[in-house]
Amino acid sequence: LIIVLVFAPVISGYDPVKPDYNAFIQEPSAEHLFGTDRFGRDIFARVLWGGRRLVSIAFAAVFFGLILGIPAGFIAGYYGGYTDAMIMRVVDGLLAFPGILLYLLLVTLAREWHLEGILNDLILIFALGFAFSPEAARLSRGAVLTEKHKEYVEASHTTGEADLYIAFRQIGPNCVSPLIVESTVRLGYAILIIAALSFLGLGTPPPTPDWGGDLSSARDYMETNPYVAIFPGLAICYTVLAFNLFGDGLRDILDPRVVER
Numbered sequence: 001l002i003i004v005l006v007f008a009p010v011i012s013g014y015d016p017v018k019p020d021y022n023a024f025i026q027e028p029s030a031e032h033l034f035g036t037d038r039f040g041r042d043i044f045a046r047v048l049w050g051g052r053r054l055v056s057i058a059f060a061a062v063f064f065g066l067i068l069g070i071p072a073g074f075i076a077g078y079y080g081g082y083t084d085a086m087i088m089r090v091v092d093g094l095l096a097f098p099g100i101l102l103y104l105l106l107v108t109l110a111r112e113w114h115l116e117g118i119l120n121d122l123i124l125i126f127a128l129g130f131a132f133s134p135e136a137a138r139l140s141r142g143a144v145l146t147e148k149h150k151e152y153v154e155a156s157h158t159t160g161e162a163d164l165y166i167a168f169r170q171i172g173p174n175c176v177s178p179l180i181v182e183s184t185v186r187l188g189y190a191i192l193i194i195a196a197l198s199f200l201g202l203g204t205p206p207p208t209p210d211w212g213g214d215l216s217s218a219r220d221y222m223e224t225n226p227y228v229a230i231f232p233g234l235a236i237c238y239t240v241l242a243f244n245l246f247g248d249g250l251r252d253i254l255d256p257r258v259v260e261r
Contacts, residue, residue: 001242005052012045016209025225034231037214038221039207043228047235050209055239057121057128058190062183064129069136070179076137077144078167088141091134099131103193107202120204124197128190139182143175177254184247188240195236211236 004011014032020040028035034043076087106127110120147153148171156166197203198212206213211232218229 001051001239002055005048005055008045008048008052012042012048014042014045016041016045016049017207019207025221025228027225028227035225035227037228038217041207043214043231046209046214047211047231050211050214050232051235051239053121053204053209054191054194054211055187057125057194058187061125061128061190062132062186064125065132065186066136066179066183068129068133069138070140072133073137073140073142074144074167074172074175077141078148078163078171084141087137091137094130094134095138099127100193102131103127103197104202107197111202124194124203128193132186132190135182135186136179139178140175143178144171147171147174177250181247181251181254184243184250188243188247191236191240191243 018041020036022040023032023036024038024040026032026036026040032042032044034047037043037046072087072091076084076091103124106123107120110123144167153166153170156170161170194203195210195212195215198210199216200212201216203212204210206217214232215229215236218232221228
């Protein structure tokens, strides 16, 4: 999936935005593998280019959520006591706030302020990353609580290492596995959210390739030319399934409690 999206400019062969009114609503063929849409645009090219944008936003959003959540979780888990209680109450408050409302609020404001292109994508990255950060904080805190009483941490204390150094350089590498697994699952969730917002008309405005937006515009052709909606829908299903299976595989590989039979 990643390789195909990276080499989309070479593989697609068509401009995903430029219309061709002599080829609108064509069935899949050797010339157009997935057919064409109502403007004659090649659906295969739009699926590839739309996937590049969508997966890039999902990766950036999850990474941003990790940057926000991991330091808070590490500090709360390592110091404990009042520091832990204060940080985790803030995290609990963020968890109680429905993430979809934040998405809708920020995306709607972006549309009202006529923010397009990279600015609209940055707002979406911020909204998704901010919503993921509480989960990252709780997960990293739990991992630190498991590790901080082990012998190598006590040895670091004995040698006089600084607390933050111990938390991030000694304990941190041993907490990476659950964070990686959770991040892959969150990638699939972020892709669904981005596609859903575009389907509702709150994503990137046309003619920018977008799986959710293409699904929305294909509703009028579901009975006569269903392939217009089938291929963007399959792309969403395949990508989400791929990241979920990848996360399950990483969990089996990185979890030391998994015993091979």
